[in-house]
Amino acid sequence: MRYNTILFVFLLVLVSCGKDGEVYTDFEITFEQPANFPAATYDFEDNPITTDGFILGRKLFYDNRLSLNNGISCAECHNQSHAFTHHGHNLSEGVHAGVVGTRNSQPIQNLAFLEDFTWDGAKDELIDQPLIPIREEVEMDETMENVIAKLKQDTEYQELFTKVFQKEDAINQATFLKALSQFMGAMVSSNSKYDKYFRGEEGGGFTELEKQGLDLFKQKCATCHSGQLFTNQEFINNGIGENPSLENETGRARITSSNPFATVEELKKSDDYYKFRVPSLRNVEKTNPYMHDGRMLNLKRVLDFYDDDAYPMITRMDNLDSRLISTDENGDETLGIPMTPDEKVAILAFLETLTDNEFINDERFANPN
Amino acid sequence: MNNLKKWAFLALTTITLFSCNNDDDNINTNQATHVSAVLKLEHSLALGDQFTLTDSEKNEQSLELTVFKFLVSDVKLTTTNDEVIALSNNDAAQLVDLANADETNTIKVYLTDIPEGSYKSISFGVGVSQDVANGSTEEQAKLYELADDDMHWDWNSNLYIFSKIEASNLDNQNTVPKNLNIHVGNKGGNVDLFRTVNLILPETLTVAAKVSPSIHTIVSIEKLFTPDAPGVAVAYDAINAHGGTDDASKIFSDNYENIFEVHHLHPNEAAINLEDVEMDDHSHDGEDSEDSHSH
Structure with missing residues (x-):
């Protein structure tokens, strides 16, 4: 059925x-x-x-x-x-x-x-x-x-x-x-290719690369982009960092503040400052650019950002989501999600299967x- | 899947109920003309009046009132037999705005469709409850319109602003005069600031076709900050809208229950109909009207 x-x-x-x-x-x-x-x-x-x-x-x-x-x-x-x-x-x-x-x-x-x-x-x-x-x-x-x-x-x-x-x-x-x-x-x-793959329907044949990408996605991305909607529907600070040209942006802080006249300076003290919704990834290949202010032009950039190895880097605010921080025995922090170039290629191939023509x-x- | 089946069933039921009832709708609109009762709200201050409040540093601040308004919803009356009659928000909800008051600082809330009978009390909400805001969309049709523009937060899940009071500080000496600027609503979702006002009537209110009795009520605006016991006084600059606390906002909202007092009834005022008074109130041109002012 x-x-x-x-x-x-x-x-x-x-x-x-x-x-x-x-x-x-x-x-x-x-x-x-x-x-x-x-x-x-x-x-x-x-x-x-x-x-x-x-x-x-x-x-x-x-x-x-x-x-x-x-x-x-x-x-x-x-x-x-x-x-x-x-x-x-x-x-x-x-x-x-x-x-x-x-x-x-x-x-x-x-x-x-x-x-x-x-x-x-x-x-x-x-x-x-x-x-x-x-x-x-x-x-x-x-x-x-x-x-x-x-x-x-x-x-x-x-x-x-x-x-x-x-x-x-x-x-x-x-x-x-x-x-x-x-x-x-x-x-x-x-009715993306992924859905057909998941439901075992015709048109749902995955290549080896796409299968590998799905496995990597589950390990590295699905904590937040979880379930069949590919979002846990949480609001998190993902390290995106302030946009200097949008000075009044405070993310979810303005929603959860009980003061309707709160200033940006006041909202910066909120734990919800610069938190944004984890977006669904369905049709993600079609919805560029990315992030709440569209600052990343393509998905490769997004993966590079989360890998924290190329500009723009992850910004370490106090409320940066803990799932993006790993701490070693010396207390030194590593930010982001490590991915090799080959892994990124596979994940990108998988993300394209979320397009629903x-x-x-x-x-x-x-x-x- | 069980939930979905339930939804589907409900949806189907609702559609079936709605689908063939063209005739029913007209009956209501034709009957809704007689004003069953009038809630007359006589305010202690007019816009432009001066008053004094104490701030959180115990300094007296001289203020001039510029805005005072609140949304009324969930109007209910209790009969002498303890039966509660709830009026539809699409009829009885109202925006009370001091800017629209007459020369006696009075705003009239016209109530229709109250069953004939004897009543001992009336209650109403200041603002819009979570149940109503999250409930039926069509039952909010009038509230949406009342809130449109000025009593509406776009960036909030309960979109209604329950009440506003604003006043400018007359102290020119102060380098940072503390203007009064309080907008109340369920902003942020931490506390529920919706409040219900219960008014016991001093005598029985008789609702009948031949009269439109009125409930003359005094609204003591200053009591929002300095209420009678058991209300608790609150400094105007201590609440959330001034960067203060949820607790102070709760106390302030509680005080809405304290500012209304029924002074007397006009039990036998001549019957009026809604279309006439609405036209009269909207014109504001001072023309004499048999239907309106009865003092």
């Missing part, structure tokens, strides 16, 4: 209540629980994923009206061909020319399985996540009030919201967020316009 698939049989129900039986879509969205994935965190009770809700969410995702001056859509920085990241951009420009954000665009994939969102865990529910990019001045810089007002002017949206949420005047912030969340929640990437080319997730 390829999947344990959960089919929500809602299409039948919706069709039975349709006004004139028009054909609305030629595909059906089901939330697919991959056999090798952990249980979903998505709140299906609050916001069940329906085909109509997904289609509405997709339309919103690709709609420039979510931003100030109708300049950009979510897809501006989350494009499908690169696993919904901003290919080649360390940081991304928002609606204001020349003004970039402070974090590298993260892939929109397997969000239904995550405990927290954004690099610092600013949100713990997928439903609230879009409020950040829409409202952030350096991203879409729009107010939710304006977004809702713009959508209400569009009779097509009025009809779609009414259809999905089964009431008149259905457009509000809650239903808007629910629709976006349905689209993003349904975006599951689980079915996901990247899935027309259901593509811009419908």
